[in-house]
Amino acid sequence: SIREEVPKGETVENWTRMVTTQRFAGLAARATPTEYLRNVVAPLPQRCPGANIARQASLTIAGRAAALLEVNCPSGTGGQPESFILLAIAGTKDMHVKQVAFRGRITPASLAWGRTFLNGVVLCVAGSKHPACG
Numbered sequence: 428s429i430r431e432e433v434p435k436g437e438t439v440e441n442w443t444r445m446v447t448t449q450r451f452a453g454l455a456a457r458a459t460p461t462e463y464l465r466n467v468v469a470p471l472p473q474r475c476p477g478a479n480i481a482r483q484a485s486l487t488i489a490g491r492a493a494a495l496l497e498v499n500c501p502s503g504t505g506g507q508p509e510s511f512i513l514l515a516i517a518g519t520k521d522m523h524v525k526q527v528a529f530r531g532r533i534t535p536a537s538l539a540w541g542r543t544f545l546n547g548v549v550l551c552v553a554g555s556k557h558p559a560c561g
Contacts, residue, residue, distance in 0.1 A: 460494035
């Protein structure tokens with residue numbers, strides 16, 4: 428499943444910031460979050476020459492394996508710069524992915540917003556006591 432959210436007045440074709448939520452059924456049974464991110468990174472040289480990985484980290488969220496990736500692409504869609512921060516969390520069976528993407532000139536404030544947004548992501552599992560899981 429996939430859900431794409433953009434600021435009011437923008438579209439999923441013409442956006443400056445997009446938050447994407449995805450769930451890949453059964454993927455966590457076949458791949459770790461780090462392996463999933465490896466597959467995301469593999470086509471970058473062809474899709475975005477000059478792309479660089481600004482940050483990559485292994486994490487644990489709600490007791491589950493997770494991985495984070497930040498990528499800067501100097502010439503994305505339509506020749507505009509694009510950057511994204513992607514968080515993958517392994518559920519019991521499914522891979523849960525949340526991504527914040529920026530198109531156009533990226534600012535430190537934009538990156539800070541994206542990092543803060545993803546730091547607030549919660550995975551609700553059996554027995555979760557987090558208020559978002561109520």
